[in-house]
Amino acid sequence: MIAKLKIVLSLCASVLLLTSCPNGLKNGLKGGLSGGKPNSINIGNASTATGLAYNQKGGFQVDKKFTGQLTGPNLVFIEGGRFTMGSLEEDIMGIHDNIERTVSVQSFYMDETEIANVHYLEYLDAVKRDSTQDFYESALPDTTVWRNDLAFNDPYVEQYLRFPGFRMYPVVGVSWKQSTDYCVWRTAAVNNNLATVPVAKEKKPKKGAAAAATTASATTRAAAPARLTIESGRVLPSYRLPTEAEWEYAAKAMIGTQQQDENQVNQRIYPWDGPSLRESTGKGRGNMLANFKRGRGDYAGIAGKSNDGAIITAEIYKYSPNDFGLYQMAGNVNEWVQDLYRPLSFQDFNDLNPVRRTDKDDKASRYDSKNQNSLITNKVRVYKGGSWADVAYWLAPGTRRYLDEDSSTATIGFRCAMISAGTNK
Structure with a gap:
């Protein structure tokens, strides 16, 4: 009898609690479950864990106007997925440093174009106003990369970065470190503008x-x-250099070969279909699909129809984009990526979002750079994509080269990437 009385009293207390709270659990649960199951976009009116109503005075505040991650300036969404990472070209260099293997890459964002001179000059202007003279000088591109004692490239040394006619040409002469510093500044600049x-x-x-x-x-x-x-939800994640896997995935753009049930028509040697470097159909038939060195001494072809349009670099929007909407993922300038270079990274990589940030499992001491028996150290970074001064072999996304992170050339630029937050694709 006493046990039954305790149960009745307990039930009465529970009912009293639910009906007496001004913003009580009863109303909270009802609000939280209305309109179907909650998700990251529509979370309902109350917590499904506690039943407490959101956004009450003095309570937990939730921005219910969130509709998804904002797309930063110049970024294109790249839907993630599985792809065959590695070189599909004949390994004419005999390096065997990018053997084919299957990996998966999370969705992310990437700049639709390479960073242009005008973008980098904007950065230099901000640095000059807000930073020390030493840092400003360290951020300056090395314009002497154009200089050659046996070639008349002198005008590019003085004009290429700052002359208005070169505004939309890709910035060159920037090191891996300088590119990384640019990404840090850009993150702050974009988020300050959003605020x-x-x-x-x-x-x-x-x-x-x-x-x-x-x-x-x-x-x-x-x-x-x-x-x-x-x-x-209005603070963008950090801009950064893409990983090698992200860059290669975005360049191949296999989404353009997709058929039903995850079947794909073909693999891709270049960021477009087929083995040809020219457009095969339409009004542009015969036109070059990228800016590259066509052969010994041939940087653009003869004047007229067969010309590829650029003896050195070309404007960042020249040539058609690939199936992800990205311009110049082959040719024009090579591009820095995050990864530390190791010839056997394909053996060590995780098969989900692979990247090599350290010399884990492949120590620099193995390569004996101290005795000049190797150029591989913990400061060499991968660059990809081929350039205006490279032959067609290097246009294949699977090819890879490396350079010291403090070095720069007239053939290497960069573009930025960003994670896609709050997505499982």
Whole structure:
């Protein structure tokens, strides 16, 4: 009898608790489950874990207007998936450093173009105003990469970076370290811009002094950046150099060969279908598909129809984009990627989002660079894609080369990437 009485009292207390709370669990559960199961975009009106209502005064605040990650300037969404990473070309160099293997890459974003001179000059301007003279000087591209004692490239030394006619040409003469520093600055610049409060609009403007005061107040609010948090959904993840796997996946763009049931029509040697380096159909038939060195002494062909359009670099939007919408993923300039170079990385890589950031499982001491028996150290980074001065072999996404992270040339530039947060694809 006493046990039954305790049960009844307990049930009564529970009912009283549910009905007496102003924003109680009962109403909270109802709000949280309305409109179907919650997800990252539509989370409902209350917590499905506690039943407590969201956004009540003094309670847990959730931005319910979130509709997904913002797409940063110049970025293109790259849907992740499985692909065959590695070189499909004959290994004429005999290096065997990128043997074919199957890996999967998470969805991410990548710049649709290479970083141009005008973009890098914007960075230099910001650095000059906000940083030390030493850092500004360390950020300057090495324009002497154009100099050659046996060639007349002198105009490029002075003109290529700063002359307005070269604004939309890819920046060169930048090292891996300089490219990484640019990514850090760009992240801060983009997020600071997103944090700017828009000017308040008045439905019916007031007259006289009151109107002037209102306008001044709105201008002040607009100039003051808001302090955004990651929880707001308006803070973009960091810009960075793409991993080698991401770069190769994006360059091959196998999504363009997709058929039903995950079947693909063919593999790709280049970022387009077929073995040819020219357009095979349409009005552009016979035109070159990339900017590269066609043969010994032949950087552009003869003047006229067969010309590939550029003796040195070309503007970043020249030539058609690949099936992901990315321009110049073959030729024009090689591009830095994150990875530390090792010839046997294909053996050590994880098969999900592979990247080599350290010499784990392949120590630099194995290569004896101290005694000049190798160029491989913990400072050499991979670059990919081929350039205006490279033959067609290097246009294949699976080929790879390396250079010291502090070095630069007239044939290497870069583009940025970014993770796709809050997605399982």
